[in-house]
Amino acid sequence: MSDVLSVDPRTGRPRGRVGAASTAQDVDRAVRAAAAAAPALGDRARRADLLRTAAALLEKSGDEIVATADAESALGPVRLTGELARTCYQLRAFADVVEAGAYLDVIIDHADPSAAPAPRPDLRRYKVPLGVVAVFAASNFPLAFSVPGGDTASALAAGCPVVVKAHPDHPATSVLCAGILRAAAVEVGLPEDVVGLVLGFDAGPELVRHPLTAAVGFTGSVRGGRALFDIASSRPRPIPFHGELGSLNPVVVTPRAAETRADEIGAGLAASYTLGMGQFCVKPGLVLLPEGPAGEAVLRAVVAAAVPSGPLLDPRMREAFLAGVRSRVALPGVAEPLAAGEAGDDGAPLAVRPGVLTVAAARVADGGPYEELLEECFGPLTVVVRYGSTVERDAVLGALPGNLTATVHLAADERDDAAQALVAGLSAIAGRVVVDGWPTGVTVAPAMQHGGPYPASTSTSTSVGSTAIERWLRPVCYQNVPDPLLPAELREANPLHLPRTVDGVRTA
Amino acid sequence: MSDVLSVDPRTGRPRGRVGAASTAQDVDRAVRAAAAAAPALGDRARRADLLRTAAALLEKSGDEIVATADAESALGPVRLTGELARTCYQLRAFADVVEAGAYLDVIIDHADPSAAPAPRPDLRRYKVPLGVVAVFAASNFPLAFSVPGGDTASALAAGCPVVVKAHPDHPATSVLCAGILRAAAVEVGLPEDVVGLVLGFDAGPELVRHPLTAAVGFTGSVRGGRALFDIASSRPRPIPFHGELGSLNPVVVTPRAAETRADEIGAGLAASYTLGMGQFCVKPGLVLLPEGPAGEAVLRAVVAAAVPSGPLLDPRMREAFLAGVRSRVALPGVAEPLAAGEAGDDGAPLAVRPGVLTVAAARVADGGPYEELLEECFGPLTVVVRYGSTVERDAVLGALPGNLTATVHLAADERDDAAQALVAGLSAIAGRVVVDGWPTGVTVAPAMQHGGPYPASTSTSTSVGSTAIERWLRPVCYQNVPDPLLPAELREANPLHLPRTVDGVRTA
CATH class of the missing domain: 3.40.605.10 (Aldehyde Dehydrogenase; Chain A, domain 1)
Structure with a gap:
């Protein structure tokens, strides 16, 4: 035994x-x-x-x-x-x-x-x-x-x-x-x-x-x-x-959002991907940043944020995390502005350090070995993908498997058709679409949807x-059943005071 | 090609x-x-x-x-x-x-x-x-x-x-x-x-x-x-x-129902199992009749009813039907008070004749080769199982795979705990429970459930x-999405006039 x-x-x-x-x-x-x-x-x-x-x-x-x-x-x-x-x-x-x-x-x-x-x-x-x-x-x-x-x-x-x-x-x-x-x-x-x-x-x-x-x-x-x-x-x-x-939980930052809110977005991302040592199913694992100075400013803010080292949930996960980081870093064109890895710098011998990788959108859309970047790496790592155009951005989004969440950061006045189309597009690949926020922190509420296209969910x-x-639950229909033989939930007098739809009319 | x-x-x-x-x-x-x-x-x-x-x-x-x-x-x-x-x-x-x-x-x-x-x-x-x-x-x-x-x-x-x-x-x-x-x-x-x-x-x-x-x-x-x-x-x-x-769609006739409504039940069963030449997914394929004179009276009425011969949907199904009848009839203890088989008695060369088999409940509960009686035989055949006690009856019901429907015929004054327990028991093995009626004829209505435990349904x-x-359909949640970027269905002003639940309150 x-x-x-x-x-x-x-x-x-x-x-x-x-x-x-x-x-x-x-x-x-x-x-x-x-x-x-x-x-x-x-x-x-x-x-x-x-x-x-x-x-x-x-x-x-x-x-x-x-x-x-x-x-x-x-x-x-x-x-x-x-x-x-x-x-x-x-x-x-x-x-x-x-x-x-x-x-x-x-x-x-x-x-x-x-x-x-x-x-x-x-x-x-x-x-x-x-x-x-x-x-x-x-x-x-x-x-x-x-x-x-x-x-x-x-x-x-x-x-x-x-x-x-x-x-x-x-x-x-x-x-x-x-x-x-x-x-x-x-x-x-x-x-x-x-x-x-x-x-x-x-x-x-x-x-x-x-x-x-x-x-x-x-x-x-x-x-x-x-x-x-x-x-x-x-x-x-x-x-x-x-x-x-499993879920990659993509985040899109629009060029105008990066221009107007680089520090805020960078700090928010750093907090979100490291929350709980990155061990959330809704960790933002892939972030689409625009090429150019505004995107770089967001990246600088992510890298500059103070992030904690710490142990992962178990030594096997730690090994998997370190191996996942190593194999991703080994891909040509992948840089590590903040190197994830063994921490070695605090009291916990099994601690790891969060990190950020960067890669160009064109590489990711190439597939091949870069498909690994479209798989979840459980732990405090996020992959920043730099896009040069909405075509490049959408090619990456289109290559993603199903997700629990998809997030977009917009400028305060981005309320146009392009923004609407982006939100609609994200709803096609995820069960929850977040604007100007972070996917971590899943609210327990009637309107919550924590699930999404496979592999986010199997249903x-x-x-x-x-x-x-x-x-x-499964539905059961009772046909022509005399009132005293019905379950109480279905009796004509509604003894349990249940909300119900009777002859097409909903009653509270 | x-x-x-x-x-x-x-x-x-x-x-x-x-x-x-x-x-x-x-x-x-x-x-x-x-x-x-x-x-x-x-x-x-x-x-x-x-x-x-x-x-x-x-x-x-x-x-x-x-x-x-x-x-x-x-x-x-x-x-x-x-x-x-x-x-x-x-x-x-x-x-x-x-x-x-x-x-x-x-x-x-x-x-x-x-x-x-x-x-x-x-x-x-x-x-x-x-x-x-x-x-x-x-x-x-x-x-x-x-x-x-x-x-x-x-x-x-x-x-x-x-x-x-x-x-x-x-x-x-x-x-x-x-x-x-x-x-x-x-x-x-x-x-x-x-x-x-x-x-x-x-x-x-x-x-x-x-x-x-x-x-x-x-x-x-x-x-x-x-x-x-x-x-x-x-x-x-x-x-x-x-x-x-697939579904066997069991029917239970209580002793008192048989005593009070033998002819009506027999005629109804004959019409139901032969409707559309028995080629309905809700055909009553197994009927639990009480042993003794009242049950025999029901059986007599089923056998006496005029039932049409006719062709099945295709020659392959006809072969499968005839083979299914033959192998069931070959089981020791199975009788055929109305023999199903090739019709040969009308103009259609591929016509078949509806039929009724009988068997004792104790045999069915035995399993082994009798398990075939618990499988659907597509076409105009029904198997009457005679039960001597509610224990025997429930043993057969308990041996059934999942069903689309389950039916019970009661006497007009059977409204007691036993009847209630029987209805509840049937709801455990089927998606629709019918009292004093027949499962054939599936109403298109909001309260209909046409599905049941496997193999009736795979979901x-x-x-x-x-x-x-x-x-x-699948649900999608929008978190913190500005009103103009929401799908019209979710906008605050409810421009599409949809029923919705807002902060826990249902509005029409």
């Missing part, structure tokens, strides 16, 4: 044994227990209660959670305290979503014997939970995209029990948080198995293959996510796989915001 | 050459032309116009369409005239959906610098079309689920150009209808390539593999659908595959009803 260890990313040294890697039998047990707990989640009020109680209990153990997560992730207590607040906000926001009930999408069409082209029977439709959801925790958010994170919160809100595959970077945090979620379930009178946890690499494929697993939520790398997506799609019964895999869904609940 | 022939299913004889099978180059050309036409579909008013004009032009050529479809499908002019009416209704219904604009799901969250846990930027979200949709026409609906059918109508409504893969059973109808749709496009000032058509077996995989194909709609067999699903999922960039593959979507449009 192989051990699962918690490791200090600042030193690479093990902190201790967290448990044993889950065997196939362990995974089977966890999924079956979760499936058995599913009916208890049918009570919406209790689900809302669960989500709020979980938030309260997480806050109560906040110090221990932050300390444990920091020891395993080196993300620092300030960031992790903020992440915990976000996590708890998210749990409570989904409690509100559950109570409001709009997500059930109740549609009622009364019978109409005289309808054309055929008589219409009474039809009533709402959404029901899919079943056990497998959640893959992300390396870079030990809380908000991990055990108590958005996938778990939205799945529980939908009425789906959850089995989380812990990320190897923070197993102790995972065990701690899973225990708290299970305690919250017991506190509100639900079976603790509405949340399960499995550990170790092999548990991942097992979890996706399990016949009772009904859907998957994943946040991670293109390679890992695609491998699991392929398993989900090739099952005898394929299941939805909502994966967020058209979002993993952040209220509509993330839609991933775990 | 291989010929595509139109064949008379009543005789098996070719009616004539329709065209050449599309080559890889033909498919590439069709998809590229469709993609080039996509921007023109951005105008919602024009899309609504296109859908209504298409309906009008189809009606204008109604006689020719019905005659051609009948010659290729043998479905008969009455059924096909009804199907054409349904098809035109569907096109117009989607025009209404486009104009109403609720499907855009506009959500606006205004900026809130004081929001907890973090300041909120201005966020605005709506849904945009995915791109070129590949539509696979169904054998059994030459109109309503083929070239001018629900997938095409919903995709065009969403703003997606369509390339249809014609079904080999009705190529002449396909060419005729595609021409009409393209003429409708020209009439409303759109490029004709918003609808394309490809012919021949090899065109299918090519179409799914094409890099510019953004999503697939499919109605057909489990084998064919799964093969295409696998291609869609294993592309370098996987795409959504909305497939409706959680519906292919019939207003919400079918959701399959071809």
Whole structure:
């Protein structure tokens, strides 16, 4: 039985044994227990209660959670305290979503014997939970995209029990948080198995293959996510796989924006690409700057900004980051005005230094080995691409794979057709378009879309915001069902006071 | 270059050459032309116009369409005239959906610098079309689920150009209808390539593999659908595959329903399983009847009903049907109170006779070779399973794969917990639950759900009803985008008068 260890990313040294890697039998047990707990989640009020109680209990153990997560992730207590607040906000926001009930999408069409082209029977439709959801925790958010994170919160809100595959970077945090979620379930009178946890690499494929697993939520790398997506799609019964895999998050700075706001844009970019040591899925990884003095001024401001060295989430990621920097720098025509690499200049032996690369747009559009510049390099690196014309700019944008975000910086008076076309063009390659801001900092709100064309996502869904609940539901229509036999959500008198669309008219 | 022939299913004889099978180059050309036409579909008013004009032009050529479809499908002019009416209704219904604009799901969250846990930027979200949709026409609906059918109508409504893969059973109808749709496009000032058509077996995989194909709609067999699903999922960039593959559509008759309504239920079942020669995806293929005299009375009524012999859609399907009947009848314990098989008793040499098989529930639950009884047998055959207890009944229901529909017949006063539990149980295995009715006849209405757990569907979507449009859209969020640069759908003043949710409040 192989051990699962918690490791200090600042030193690479093990902190201790967290448990044993889950065997196939362990995974089977966890999924079956979760499936058995599913009916208890049918009570919406209790689900809302669960989500709020979980938030309260997480806050109560906040110090221990932050300390444990920091020891395993080196993300620092300030960031992790903020992440915990976000996590708890998210749990409570989904409690509100559950109570409001709009997500059930109740549609009622009364019978109409005289309808054309055929008589219409009474039809009533709402959404029901899919079943056990497998959640893959992300390396870079030990809380908000991990055990108590958005996938778990939205799945529980939908009425789906959850089995989380812990990320190897923070197993102790995972065990701690899973225990708290299970305690919250017991506190509100639900079976603790509405949340399960499995550990170790092999548990991942097992979890996706399990016949009772009904859907998957994943946040991670293109390679890992695609491998699991392929398993989900090739099952005898394929299941939805909502994966967020990778994104370059291009930023375009127009010539006039560079002329009018070089320092501000440069400082903003420096802060954004180094935030959390560049370990955000929405890190701006490719920046299109205009050739010439204004663009150079932006670049100078980026390079001049004070940026922190620090450790990455784990030694393997550090190696991948350093290798990614090396291979990019080796490309002819790529310069490094701010050299990323081993830090060596502070107390943390595994720290790395953020950096900036530059390259001409014509090279990138060439493809070949330059395609590497169109792949995400996880960590504090951004690639500045100098463009000489909108044709060059658009050639680079057109060569990009799908993205979570795309950003444009404009001058204050750039509100013309060209600017509008640019914004429209960016919406074709990303799930979120940002103007005069930075993609880092994903707001938890109903209008958020955190997802985008592949490989940003494997589906058209979002993993952040209220509509993330839609991933775990399927519609069911009831035809000609007598009122007493209908689920309460669909009864004529609307006993649950749900918003619904009746004969085409929406009622609150 | 291989010929595509139109064949008379009543005789098996070719009616004539329709065209050449599309080559890889033909498919590439069709998809590229469709993609080039996509921007023109951005105008919602024009899309609504296109859908209504298409309906009008189809009606204008109604006689020719019905005659051609009948010659290729043998479905008969009455059924096909009804199907054409349904098809035109569907096109117009989607025009209404486009104009109403609720499907855009506009959500606006205004900026809130004081929001907890973090300041909120201005966020605005709506849904945009995915791109070129590949539509696979169904054998059994030459109109309503083929070239001018629900997938095409919903995709065009969403703003997606369509390339249809014609079904080999009705190529002449396909060419005729595609021409009409393209003429409708020209009439409303759109490029004709918003609808394309490809012919021949090899065109299918090519179409799914094409890099510019953004999503697939499919109605057909489990084998064919799964093969295409696998291609869609294993592309370098996987795409959504909305497939409706196969369904047994179980019917449960309770003992008390059998006691009180044996003749009515028997006659209804006979009409439903033979409708359209049993070639509906919602044909009731497995009927759970109670053991004993009441159940026998239902069976007698089914067997006694006059049912028509007739040809199937093509000679290959006829062979598959006859082989399916033979292998089921060969199972020990399977009886055939009404023997399905070659008709030989009317003028059509390729006609078949509907039939009913019976088997005890205990056998079915045994699995092994009896699993064949849990697979769809396309054509006019239904399998009556006699159950001696609710345990036996539920064991059979529990062994079923996913279904489009599940039906229960109750006595007029069965409104108790047991009936409620039965309805709830059926909703776990199907997308639509019917009480005291029959699954055949799928109403085009907002509350319809035509889809269900795999293999009924490969996704959680519906292919019939207003919400079918959701399959071809993805959300995009605009963050901090100045009003003049926003798409009109998201501008503050709501110039398009769209329903939207603003700061959590839904406005009409």
